[in-house]
Amino acid sequence: MSAKTADRIATAVIIAISGIIVLLLAGLLGYILFRGLPHISFHFLTSGPQTIKAGGGIGPQLFNSLFLLVLTLIITIPLGLGAGIYMSEYAKPGKLTDSIRLIVEVLSSFPSIVVGLFGLLVIVNVFGLGFSLFSGALALTVFNLPLMVRITEQAMKGVPREQKEASLALGLSRWKTITSVMLPIAMPAIVTGTILAAGRVFGEAAALLFTAGMSSPRLDFTNWNPLSPFSPLNPFRPAETLAVHIWKINSEGLAPDATQIAAGASAVLIIMVLIFNFGARWFGRYLHRKFTATK
Amino acid sequence: MEQPAVNDQSRVKPKTERTMAKPHVMEEWVGRVFTTLCIVVLVVTIAAIVYFVASRGLATFITNGVSLSGLLSGLKWDPEGEIPLYGALPFIFGSFSTSLLAAVIAAPLGCCAAVFMTQIMPGLGKRVLQPVIELLAGIPSVVFGFVGLSIVVPFLRSVFPGQGIGIAAGSIVLSFMILPTITTIATDALSNLPRGLKEGSFALGATRWQTIYRLVIPTTLPALLTGVVLGMSRAFGEALAVQMVIGNAPHIPHSLFESASTLTSVITLDMGNTVMGSAHNNALWSLALILLAMTFVFVFVVRFLERRNNR
Amino acid sequence: MKKALFIVVALMLTIGLAACGSNNGGNGNTTNNGTTNTGNATNAGGNNAGGDAALSGSILASGSTALQPLVDQVSKKFMEDSKYSGITVQVQGGGSGTGLTQVEAGQANIGNSDIFAEEKFVDADADKAKELVDHQVAVVAMAAVVNKSVTVDNLTKAQLVDIFTGKVTNWKEVGGEDEKITIINRPSSSGTRKTFEKYALGTASQDIAGSIQEDASGTVKKYVTDTPGAIGYLALSYLDDTVKTVKYEGVEPKEENIVAGTYPIWAYEHMYTKGEPDAVTKAFLDYMVSDEVQNADVVELGYIPVGKMQVKRDAAGNITK
Numbered sequence: 071m072s073a074k075t076a077d078r079i080a081t082a083v084i085i086a087i088s089g090i091i092v093l094l095l096a097g098l099l100g101y102i103l104f105r106g107l108p109h110i111s112f113h114f115l116t117s118g119p120q121t122i123k124a125g126g127g128i129g130p131q132l133f134n135s136l137f138l139l140v141l142t143l144i145i146t147i148p149l150g151l152g153a154g155i156y157m158s159e160y161a162k163p164g165k166l167t168d169s170i171r172l173i174v175e176v177l178s179s180f181p182s183i184v185v186g187l188f189g190l191l192v193i194v195n196v197f198g199l200g201f202s203l204f205s206g207a208l209a210l211t212v213f214n215l216p217l218m219v220r221i222t223e224q225a226m227k228g229v230p231r232e233q234k235e236a237s238l239a240l241g242l243s244r245w246k247t248i249t250s251v252m253l254p255i256a257m258p259a260i261v262t263g264t265i266l267a268a269g270r271v272f273g274e275a276a277a278l279l280f281t282a283g284m285s286s287p288r289l290d291f292t293n294w295n296p297l298s299p300f301s302p303l304n305p306f307r308p309a310e311t312l313a314v315h316i317w318k319i320n321s322e323g324l325a326p327d328a329t330q331i332a333a334g335a336s337a338v339l340i341i342m343v344l345i346f347n348f349g350a351r352w353f354g355r356y357l358h359r360k361f362t363a364t365k
Numbered sequence: 366m367e368q369p370a371v372n373d374q375s376r377v378k379p380k381t382e383r384t385m386a387k388p389h390v391m392e393e394w395v396g397r398v399f400t401t402l403c404i405v406v407l408v409v410t411i412a413a414i415v416y417f418v419a420s421r422g423l424a425t426f427i428t429n430g431v432s433l434s435g436l437l438s439g440l441k442w443d444p445e446g447e448i449p450l451y452g453a454l455p456f457i458f459g460s461f462s463t464s465l466l467a468a469v470i471a472a473p474l475g476c477c478a479a480v481f482m483t484q485i486m487p488g489l490g491k492r493v494l495q496p497v498i499e500l501l502a503g504i505p506s507v508v509f510g511f512v513g514l515s516i517v518v519p520f521l522r523s524v525f526p527g528q529g530i531g532i533a534a535g536s537i538v539l540s541f542m543i544l545p546t547i548t549t550i551a552t553d554a555l556s557n558l559p560r561g562l563k564e565g566s567f568a569l570g571a572t573r574w575q576t577i578y579r580l581v582i583p584t585t586l587p588a589l590l591t592g593v594v595l596g597m598s599r600a601f602g603e604a605l606a607v608q609m610v611i612g613n614a615p616h617i618p619h620s621l622f623e624s625a626s627t628l629t630s631v632i633t634l635d636m637g638n639t640v641m642g643s644a645h646n647n648a649l650w651s652l653a654l655i656l657l658a659m660t661f662v663f664v665f666v667v668r669f670l671e672r673r674n675n676r
Numbered sequence: 677m678k679k680a681l682f683i684v685v686a687l688m689l690t691i692g693l694a695a696c697g698s699n700n701g702g703n704g705n706t707t708n709n710g711t712t713n714t715g716n717a718t719n720a721g722g723n724n725a726g727g728d729a730a731l732s733g734s735i736l737a738s739g740s741t742a743l744q745p746l747v748d749q750v751s752k753k754f755m756e757d758s759k760y761s762g763i764t765v766q767v768q769g770g771g772s773g774t775g776l777t778q779v780e781a782g783q784a785n786i787g788n789s790d791i792f793a794e795e796k797f798v799d800a801d802a803d804k805a806k807e808l809v810d811h812q813v814a815v816v817a818m819a820a821v822v823n824k825s826v827t828v829d830n831l832t833k834a835q836l837v838d839i840f841t842g843k844v845t846n847w848k849e850v851g852g853e854d855e856k857i858t859i860i861n862r863p864s865s866s867g868t869r870k871t872f873e874k875y876a877l878g879t880a881s882q883d884i885a886g887s888i889q890e891d892a893s894g895t896v897k898k899y900v901t902d903t904p905g906a907i908g909y910l911a912l913s914y915l916d917d918t919v920k921t922v923k924y925e926g927v928e929p930k931e932e933n934i935v936a937g938t939y940p941i942w943a944y945e946h947m948y949t950k951g952e953p954d955a956v957t958k959a960f961l962d963y964m965v966s967d968e969v970q971n972a973d974v975v976e977l978g979y980i981p982v983g984k985m986q987v988k989r990d991a992a993g994n995i996t997k
Contacts, residue, residue, distance in 0.1 A: 245396030273505025637771020
């Protein structure tokens with residue numbers, strides 16, 4: 071077999087496999103959307119859930135998911151960026167750095183249920199934060215942090231050496247070089263990575279069952295004072311996210327339309343991820359343009 | 366220097382005019398302190414979790430008098446029986462086989478997708494394949510579980526003997542879940558490859574496949590492996606989705622289509638139902654400890670492989 | 677441009693440091709365990725709209741996922757009642773074990789459980805059960821259910837034991853068609869499984885190779901619906917026409933049979949408090965057993981009101997009329 075034929079066959083195989091992946095994923099997404107879309111309505115998106123009657127909605131859960139994502143990112147991004155920069159720029163090669171990298175890798179694969187229970191015993195009970203959005207965000211930080219560190223570290227390492235050295239040669243401090251030369255170049259990769267990491271926040275249920283809780287107290291959407299216990303913005307109130315809600319109604323739900331609500335909520339979740347992905351992608355490009363001054 | 370880091374930063378500006386050297390030092394200091402603090406937080410978090418899991422997990426051996434070898438090699442798991450039995454081998458076997466099989470399914474797919482996106486049709490790949498795969502990463506494990514329950518299990522039931530549940534179903538669901546991880550890391554690795562390397566190969570008259578097969582893949586192998594490992598570790602730790610489709614009988618199955626359990630599935634099922642401090646609960650924490658230890662071993666093995674590949 | 681970046685970094689720094697600070701602060705707090713509860717109770721204190729007599733505070737009820745829908749529903753109704761406008765009730769799942777652990781450790785005000793605390797706290801922990809006060813709020817009954825392909829519609833105790841211990845593996849041996857039996861059991865720690873073993877089988881069931889174990893009623897129902905030849909058990913509230921309900925010893929799982937004590941597979945739903953409940957918690961528990969709830973929500977959700985039962989049972993399973 072000539073090299074040309076082998077090349078053609080291999081290319082065809084790779085294209086075919088990629089095609090199959092797209093088809094499978096499209097089928098999966100299509101299945102979820104097809105099952106869920108008919109149940110999505112304005113009422114469904116805004117009203118609260120029902121225990122046994124049909125016609126419950128997912129309004130508070132939708133809000134909680136978004137809010138929790140924002141909270142988690144507020145905690146994770148600075149910590150993850152800092153730790154990632156440390157690993158790539160400041161850490162000296164050696165046993166200590168190696169072991170830090172090792173535990174970061176291990177941590178990212180820790181089962182969510184165990185982190186959830188750790189959260190229950192340490193964050194919820196010992197810290198006294200109770201079942202709250204903040205506890206949930208801290209538990210999710212445990213997952214997100216190693217991912218963020220990895221992403222940042224890799225993105226920083228991907229910055230061309232010449233750029234970094236040129237900046238240092240010009241007399242800029244190391245920190246200045248990192249923040250104004252390297253970070254902007256690494257930013258698009260970091261943003262993409264953050265999206266992947268955020269996907270996990272959206273979908274996480276096991277860890278949140280024990281930290282953010284499974285109930286949503288009365289929410290008063292006219293009260294935006296973050297300190298009031300009924301305000302949706304209060305980070306110290308319990309909150310059931312969309313993924314937890316799906317799990318709850320699928321496992322113990324008694325409403326006659328539980329399956330439909332679960333299907334609808336799954337579709338909403340996918341659509342939200344879709345919107346979020348495209349938004350972040352656009353934002354990544356925007357940042358790239360802004361920081362590197364390329365048109 | 367005595368002032369806290371945050372204040373220093375806000376004062377950097379006015380001082381610039383007077384002294385040139387000082388803000389540099391300040392800046393450097395701020396950066397170093399901030400990043401070091403972040404690492405400290407990270408390490409403290411990890412240490413806290415390891416300590417906590419270990420203190421709970423070791424109680425089985427200390428308070429409840431179960432032997433480590435008995436736990437690791439025992440075939441029978443019956444913690445609520447007349448004579449409680451804690452044999453976790455079926456779960457260890459289940460965890461290993463599901464995540465290995467999932468990686469075996471997902472790794473070639475992910476690498477093909479990455480090659481497609483970077484080497485064959487970058488335009489189409491970036492516009493179609495990448496968004497779809499990133500979207501896949503956003504699908505919650507709960508939804509995967511229910512899709513597995515309503516599509517994968519009935520499909521396997523109709524094609525193969527058995528009830529459709531088991532290691533095969535678990536692996537298929539998991540392979541979908543880890544595909545984005547593997548693909549993303551592989552794509553990053555492939556696109557970070559220096560252009561000159563590939564062009565040199567083309568200039569020497571190699572076909573695209575030869576270049577990919579002989580040059581691109583060997584050069585990026587450590588990174589590809591890292592992706593597979595990260596994928597596998599996610600498969601190891603995944604709980605809810607696997608639990609729904611694997612069947613959860615505490616036995617080593619005779620086929621891929623017979624009810625089996627993983628470490629995570631048994632923890633998920635029993636943890637909430639047992640009271641903290643009871644023998645059963647401690648045994649579950651021991652399983653979590655095994656999970657942690659296994660992950661460590663696992664990461665070490667891959668490190669070793671990576672180092673050999675680099676030589 | 678640079679300014680923007682500078683501000684972003686400065687912001688991150690501040691938040692990062694704040695986060696570090698709060699983490700460290702929390703770490704130093706480990707000894708201060710007992711205050712959690714007080715914090716809870718005073719949380720909603722500022723919200724007290726009524727006069728001096730009005731109760732205010734917050735209650736955390738956690739535990740059994742099977743009981744959660746009922747408590748959740750009642751808590752909503754409770755909070756809407758103007759008499760209790762100062763009280764916030766949080767309902768959490770997590771499983772009976774978690775609920776009992778939390779209430780025993782004082783982290784929750786109420787621990788919801790499917791089974792008696794005496795059955796969960798065993799051996800060295802047996803004393804812990806004595807500190808807890810039991811409030812039985814409803815009765816839940818279970819029925820054996822089979823896939824619709826199964827022709828059998830009545831199973832005796834002996835037959836069920838044979839099936840769930842693996843002696844019988846084909847439906848033809850218990851009077852059905854030639855079809856393999858697939859058991860959908862619950863995990864060994866499940867309260868539902870304990871109830872079923874104790875009152876339907878009278879013996880422990882076995883984790884047979886090839887059997888399926890699921891904890892959530894919804895998943896059990898899905899497996900029984902989809903798998904030919906499957907048998908499992910569900911609380912009455914989950915029964916509908918997607919699965920086939922089997923009679924036990926010829927007795928139908930109906931309310932009148934359960935109330936009279938002729939159908940034995942039932943258990944209490946418990947809400948445990950540590951010691952006697954405080955005024956706020958008591959108000960909620962009283963509301964829970966009031967006629968307003970017992971005759972409405974309890975029945976609506978497929979439970980049986982405690983007051984209707986003509987027989988009573990204690991933790992050891994002894995029945996009294």
